[in-house]
Amino acid sequence: MLALVDVNNMYVSCERVFRPxxxxxPVVVLSHNDGICIARSNEAKDLGVQMAQPWFxxxxxxxxxxxxxxxxxxxxxxxMSNRMMTLAAAHAPRQEIYSIDECFLDFAGVRxxxxxxxxxxxxxxxxxxxxxTSVGFAATKTLxxxxxxxxxxxxxxxxxxxxxxxxxxxxxxLPAAALEAVLRATDVGAVWGIGRRTGARLHQxxxxxxxxxxxxxxxxxxxxxxxxxxxxxxxLRGEPCFGxxxxxxxxxxxxxxxxxGEPVMDLARLTESVNAFASRVAQKLRSQRSVAGAxxxxxxxxxxxxxxxxxxxxxxxxxxxPTADTRxxxxxATRALHGMFRPEHRYxxxxxxxxxxxxxxxxxxxxxxxxxxxxxxxxxxxDRTRLMIAVDALNQRFGRGAIDVxxxxxxxxxxxxxxxPGLRSPRCTTRLxxxxxxxx
DNA sequence: TCTGGGGTCCTAGGACCC
DNA sequence: TCTGGGGTCCTAGGACCC
Numbered sequence: 001m002l003a004l005v006d007v008n009n010m011y012v013s014c015e016r017v018f019r020p021x022x023x024x025x026p027v028v029v030l031s032h033n034d035g036i037c038i039a040r041s042n043e044a045k046d047l048g049v050q051m052a053q054p055w056f057x058x059x060x061x062x063x064x065x066x067x068x069x070x071x072x073x074x075x076x077x078x079x080m081s082n083r084m085m086t087l088a089a090a091h092a093p094r095q096e097i098y099s100i101d102e103c104f105l106d107f108a109g110v111r112x113x114x115x116x117x118x119x120x121x122x123x124x125x126x127x128x129x130x131x132x133t134s135v136g137f138a139a140t141k142t143l144x145x146x147x148x149x150x151x152x153x154x155x156x157x158x159x160x161x162x163x164x165x166x167x168x169x170x171x172x173x174l175p176a177a178a179l180e181a182v183l184r185a186t187d188v189g190a191v192w193g194i195g196r197r198t199g200a201r202l203h204q205x206x207x208x209x210x211x212x213x214x215x216x217x218x219x220x221x222x223x224x225x226x227x228x229x230x231x232x233x234x235x236l237r238g239e240p241c242f243g244x245x246x247x248x249x250x251x252x253x254x255x256x257x258x259x260x261g262e263p264v265m266d267l268a269r270l271t272e273s274v275n276a277f278a279s280r281v282a283q284k285l286r287s288q289r290s291v292a293g294a295x296x297x298x299x300x301x302x303x304x305x306x307x308x309x310x311x312x313x314x315x316x317x318x319x320x321x322p323t324a325d326t327r328x329x330x331x332x333a334t335r336a337l338h339g340m341f342r343p344e345h346r347y348x349x350x351x352x353x354x355x356x357x358x359x360x361x362x363x364x365x366x367x368x369x370x371x372x373x374x375x376x377x378x379x380x381x382x383d384r385t386r387l388m389i390a391v392d393a394l395n396q397r398f399g400r401g402a403i404d405v406x407x408x409x410x411x412x413x414x415x416x417x418x419x420x421p422g423l424r425s426p427r428c429t430t431r432l433x434x435x436x437x438x439x440x
Numbered sequence: 441t442c443t444g445g446g447g448t449c450c451t452a453g454g455a456c457c458c
Numbered sequence: 459t460c461t462g463g464g465g466t467c468c469t470a471g472g473a474c475c476c
Binding site (some may be wrong): 012038098099100101102192193194195196197198226228380 | 472473474475476
Binding site for chain 2 (some may be wrong): 030031032033034035036038047052053054055056057059072099226227230249252254255257258259261262301302306335348351397
């Protein structure tokens, strides 16, 4: 038996923990440049605010409906996520952290009342972190995701599902007729792995509810769609196709990109941004103890500005030998940028991607246990590595960007906020100088 | 005027080989 | 008119997730 534990409206819920005045009010959290909504409270959803909707399209709801907007505080969300994941992990033998706000728990071999266990988990996370969660139990990942969806929807929207399914929903203890009613009432688009495209095609083909999808022919679906949909349908029928992975492999690519908020035509400014991105991905690369065999840089004009000539080039440069050195990565990224930049275009986005990632060679970072004392070490390379270790340690201690390559932008890739919306909340769980002050 | 930032997996098609 | 057959590897692009 698997469970999926998911924080309701994660980012908004994190903000509400430290600002209870936000409870009950329509709230959204905005992306980096305050460009789009990346999280919505239930009240904001009820106002019709869509996921990833541009802020300028809903800004009028501030006055008309009291909508509140906050700038994202990812440091806070990451820390709250760690706390929630640690608590959840203690409730089952195995945990797969699937995203910042959800994890699968594998209860294989565990006896007893799992629904009760789920309610205890939920109560503990709520009391210890302040975060509200939903829990779905079922035999496969896809079904557990679906049970979780039902638990959430049953709490939020009356009338679709039975009230008793709210918060913790266990498909395994549902009578067959009740389960069928749930599956008939749920659109295929709610199924994990079925997005807008596939959902629309299924509807065209006459498959509307999850119940109908479960009774479609998997082999036929594979032929008409793809192998992913076949596996999804098998999972809906209770046949596990996706395993629980509690030891995720290192990333295969590492990216840093930003939208500028306003068009940029200045190569010097792009160079600063690209160097800042390179510095950031290099740091992420070292933290997973990898080296990159190639660096890719991309630029993009705005597809929303129809009147502009479009230009979205991308250049990949090989790194020989593979490296995790910020200066080498920044230099390569700069070369790539200069090779593709065209001064007549209005660029609104740029990014740096590290690909062809490989494990760091043994001994590059720490002494090789099995090496002879007189094994020759390539001195310049060791010096590079030690410099990078020092850079990472300084940034860890004094905050990101405390030390950087000179060519990197210092926040210059951040556009000014587009208006009223809130300041970022304090990083009160990770920064001593931002902790909440309580008056005596 | 203003439209995110990460990731994953799968597939089709081309290059190349014998 | 008609233009092998089978295999591998790589890449770009699509679809999806949160």
